[in-house]
Amino acid sequence: MNVAQPRLQVQSLTRSFGGRAVVNAVSLEIAAGQVTCLLGPSGCGKSTTLRMIAGVEMPDSGRIVIDGQEVCGPARILPPEARGVGLMFQDFALFPHLTVAENVGFGLRGDRTERGRRIGELLEKVNLSGYGEKHPHQLSGGEQQRVALARALAPKPRVMLMDEPFSGLDNRLRDGIRDTTLELLKAEGTAVLLVTHEPDEAMRMADEIALMRGGHIVQSGSPYNIYTRPADRAAAAFFSDVNVIRGVSRGALTQTPFGDFLTPGHADGADVEIVIRPQHLKIDFDRNGRGPNPTPLDGTPARGTVLRSRFLGRESLVEFAMDFEGARLSAAVPGVFLPRPGTVLWLMIRRDRCFVFPAQRH
Numbered sequence: 541m542n543v544a545q546p547r548l549q550v551q552s553l554t555r556s557f558g559g560r561a562v563v564n565a566v567s568l569e570i571a572a573g574q575v576t577c578l579l580g581p582s583g584c585g586k587s588t589t590l591r592m593i594a595g596v597e598m599p600d601s602g603r604i605v606i607d608g609q610e611v612c613g614p615a616r617i618l619p620p621e622a623r624g625v626g627l628m629f630q631d632f633a634l635f636p637h638l639t640v641a642e643n644v645g646f647g648l649r650g651d652r653t654e655r656g657r658r659i660g661e662l663l664e665k666v667n668l669s670g671y672g673e674k675h676p677h678q679l680s681g682g683e684q685q686r687v688a689l690a691r692a693l694a695p696k697p698r699v700m701l702m703d704e705p706f707s708g709l710d711n712r713l714r715d716g717i718r719d720t721t722l723e724l725l726k727a728e729g730t731a732v733l734l735v736t737h738e739p740d741e742a743m744r745m746a747d748e749i750a751l752m753r754g755g756h757i758v759q760s761g762s763p764y765n766i767y768t769r770p771a772d773r774a775a776a777a778f779f780s781d782v783n784v785i786r787g788v789s790r791g792a793l794t795q796t797p798f799g800d801f802l803t804p805g806h807a808d809g810a811d812v813e814i815v816i817r818p819q820h821l822k823i824d825f826d827r828n829g830r831g832p833n834p835t836p837l838d839g840t841p842a843r844g845t846v847l848r849s850r851f852l853g854r855e856s857l858v859e860f861a862m863d864f865e866g867a868r869l870s871a872a873v874p875g876v877f878l879p880r881p882g883t884v885l886w887l888m889i890r891r892d893r894c895f896v897f898p899a900q901r902h
């Protein structure tokens with residue numbers, strides 16, 4: 541096999557319902573052993589994309605290629621079972637009349653000993669050793685979900701399509717199961733396309749994130765790149781709260797209460813938005829009216845009054861009413877920092893962490 545060849549290629553997949561394109565020219569490539577997370581808000585077309593790759597939904601146009609072979613396109617359309625694809629959907633269903641072991645072994649070929657070994661190995665991997673003889677109705681929802689996972693993994697599919705597969709599990713179980721599942725899939729060289737609407741899950745699991753909105757993939761890249769170089773304000777806001785400071789670019793410079801920002805590439809007179817995550821605001825004290833003590837990197841500090849402080853566990857979130865333009869900003873501080881409402885503090889902006897976008901029209 542050509543090593544450089546992606547395991548899964550999706551080219552310009554499009555599907556409309558009632559004249560509305562819910563999946564619009566979606567393209568992506570996944571290599572063997574790689575995990576791509578399709579991330580986006582509810583209704584953006586994630587499940588429809590997955591269902592077309594699985595073969596249970598027909599695209600209006602586009603091509604799907606697995607290991608260099610067209611499985612759906614102008615040349616031919618293979619049925620789901622001939623695509624070498626494993627499925628793990630939100631609404632998985634186990635066979636109620638079969639035991640756990642029989643469910644897991646359902647799609648397996650080979651002799652009894654070999655199948656038994658694979659079933660045992662998988663039940664162990666999903667923490668269900670000893671459950672083989674039980675029936676689905678004797679299991680909790682989370683246990684049933686893990687059986688479905690083992691069943692999907694059993695035939696070692698070339699491509700694994702997963703639609704929110706961990707959503708029914710409690711937090712403690714979830715982290716362990718999703719890490720072992722991914723290790724297993726990676727070790728077997730499976731290409732994984734995993735749908736989620738939770739950014740934390742995507743950041744944790746993905747080699748690559750494809751951010752989807754309104755039927756389009758608006759940005760794709762490593763979790764680091766997507767988080768630190770969002771394509772637009774909505775992409776930035778998908779991963780955390782964001783603060784927005786508005787201004788007008790003149791001569792590639794925008795004046796704000798936090799000093800001047802370089803805004804190259806924006807036309808003279810263009811409205812711009814400077815977007816920054818709460819983690820990248822710096823707080824300084826008022827020192828009895830003497831004011832803050834900024835370093836040259838901090839730019840100009842702006843004064844604000846604490847509206848609310850909340851402790852979130854890993855960090856504290858402080859909301860401010862700023863002196864300028866009635867603006868509201870929030871700053872996240874690691875650990876415990878809970879200034880009382882009414883406290884006057886100063887905020888500074890980490891310039892290297894700002895994103896500048898053209899202002900959104902309202």
Ligand SMILES: Nc1ncnc2c1ncn2[C@@H]1O[C@H](COP(=O)(O)OP(=O)(O)OP(=O)(O)O)[C@@H](O)[C@H]1O
Nearest residue numbers: 557558562580581582583584585586587588589737
């Ligand atoms: N069979 C269908 N007929 C008509 N409209 C459909 C059909 N299937 C999906 N849609 C519409 O297409 C859009 C995308 O649906 P899809 O299930 O792909 O969203 P999603 O991104 O998976 O959302 P969620 O995160 O809520 O699961 C929705 O607006 C949905 O109502």
Ligand SMILES: [Mg+2]
Nearest residue numbers: 586587588703
């Ligand atoms: Mg869905």
